Amino acid sequence: MSQNKPVRLVFNLTPSGIHDAAWKQQESPATLSTDIDQLVESAKIAERGKLDAIFMPDSYGGLNKDDPPRRPWRSLDPTVVFAAIAVATDNIGLIATVNSLYNAPYQVARDIASLDHLSRGRAGWNVITSQNANSLDILGIDEVYERDEKYERAEEFLTIVHLLWESLPQEAILADAASHTYIDLDRAREVDFTGKHFSSKGISPVPPFEGNKPVIVQAGASQQSKEFGARWADALFTKHRTIESGQTFTRDARAFAEKAGRSADDILVLPGLLPILGSTEAEAKAIKRELDEQLDIEYLKAALAERLGIEPSQLDPAKELPYDAIEIENATPYDRQQRGNLVQEAKDRGFTTLDVLYNNITAGHRVVVGTPEQLADDFVAWIDADASDGFAFNVESNPRGIEAIVDGLVPELQKRGRFRTDYDGTTFRSNLGVGSGTKAPR
Template identity: 40%
Template structure:
């Protein structure tokens, strides 16, 4: 395979990414509470040679649970269960730098990387909501600037900890009575603004050196953080032009940080709604739309835009003050994309909710396998994507349909692998194993 290949991540979510997916006749409404559901999805993605699967997360129950699953199991626990039932696919989960301690989280991620033989990835989030702050003894959510400052220091500490137990530490010399080489187990003695951590970590350096570092924030601070630390970026774009602009911007930022832009993969979200014909796909989309519960969508939208649901008229466009608001504290940068979509296409709130039901701001593509493959090829070859974050509107059916109908077309066009070539997540993504900073220090000394 000499042609450049695109990468595929399967973003897993209970019965599917469409808010009404759990109500489809074939869906298991209890999918969120069934670890075996996630295991089966990962196996489907692995059989199709996807690079990875991904689980989003937050430390908060979702709403009242009346209209959609209220939660999911802790994602690193799910990843560990999946690790035992798969061989090659990468395993990415969200964890927060605001509500974890670096020693504990670095250790857990290293443990999952070892248990999976080098397949762990970490989607780094800073947890913006009031609700999470209220579950972690904080009176107020921390300011975005503070959260990102902590996240940056958290990554510095985590990398030191992963490097603290050197690859050569274990000797196992029974005869000489030397279990390990003390020179390869190093205190880190980190003293910073947010953390003081002595180290060393009490688990070996991850198989991958560090777990794959993933990021999904699209704010200015999120992009700055991604340019510095991320190796894969999940993004939401509605149009090719948006995708191209982001892609060019982030690759330039990566280069400005002195990093290789080819070592940071941009993976836009894609919600495929598939039919053998366009008409069939439209029927499927309509079926999902008809199952939506408007109260649910309105509550979600109000939370997303950080406004009062009572101020919203379903049959009018978004209020002018919402459309015109600037990015501000507590304002999810993805909300800007939603507002732009409503404004650009002059949608009523009811119509907007219909558009959001499938993808929460991600790109919903309704069509035949060829049409979806065409759009993917365009984005991939025209500088908007290194691959895609595939979000089945319904699961497993949406993922199965994609695997059975779109993946073969991508293969025919030489755009996607037929077999895994490596064994780790980094190898799937074509990314190097990071050099140990302490070994570099020794080499330079």
């Protein structure tokens, strides 16, 4: 493994920041979730730092009345937001989250291809297969797919989308006035796919942008998810709190890619992360402490207890976690990974339960607090240990957090020769260094 491997950085764009208390520090908190000007400004700051991409998480759930939102979160459609950001930026990648179970493949293919044209080759798609109860309720769907059927549907969905992206190659658009021929249908590749779950027949009206294919991102921890991602994705979003678990996931993902006929280098592994920066370690800790002190501890206890599979009453903030009560080995694959990561980090760092609560505010992602030098040390250690290729990072509060990354961490990584000083190409693919992407099976 090269010790000069570049650090890849993808920014999770949320309206106020990922910390549950961040909105309380904003001037106009009531309009944060729909403030397109602030979202665009955060994206421009990220591009100033030469970051690889921005992504926006999303689900189809409406407001969950049983669990009131703790912060401004999912509101505007990511693809629509990125259309606005596309015209305000020039180089940074734009990864929209779209569900692959409850959409029409054609609609997604057209939306993402359209974004690729609007951004001149900078579109990405974060493929999700979530089916939480809140989403099913608002969509009016009763059926929950078992794991095998869920991934069957996703396989067919991705196949159709890729076939549609390949159906109208640029060479089919003749625009020949002399022969009165605009499109040569003989050079098109009509889709004729009938599957168990989805079907599609026809030719996409959207040609690829200069032969480009949008970047595919996927997240998941189970073996089926990793195998699915290894077949289709250019980058994998993951949750790892220790270098050892990151190494295992990265090794498995690359092995699955090779098994699928791809190169191990075709996939980037990008664990989630919350870096909190200050000019000194004390300043960084003070920034986090000021936010933490505004949190609802009882809510956090309930959320952590659910994740650990125990009762909230078993958690004493002043004591260590009740390790003997936490079932790991017999848990589901997803819970086993999440619980194992939390427990191992707590043991390694000597955390009290309160420490765990304050370091579990990002849906299981790792929290790193310190100076640009300390964070650069941490990032480089993970990459040089082959535990990741970079990070899909959150910021605690917008725009402070992204400004700190761009003005503090990025220059430190550049000084070490581990981060670009300018973009390498004109498309998201060329900047991310992930090749031409997966071809649809025919």
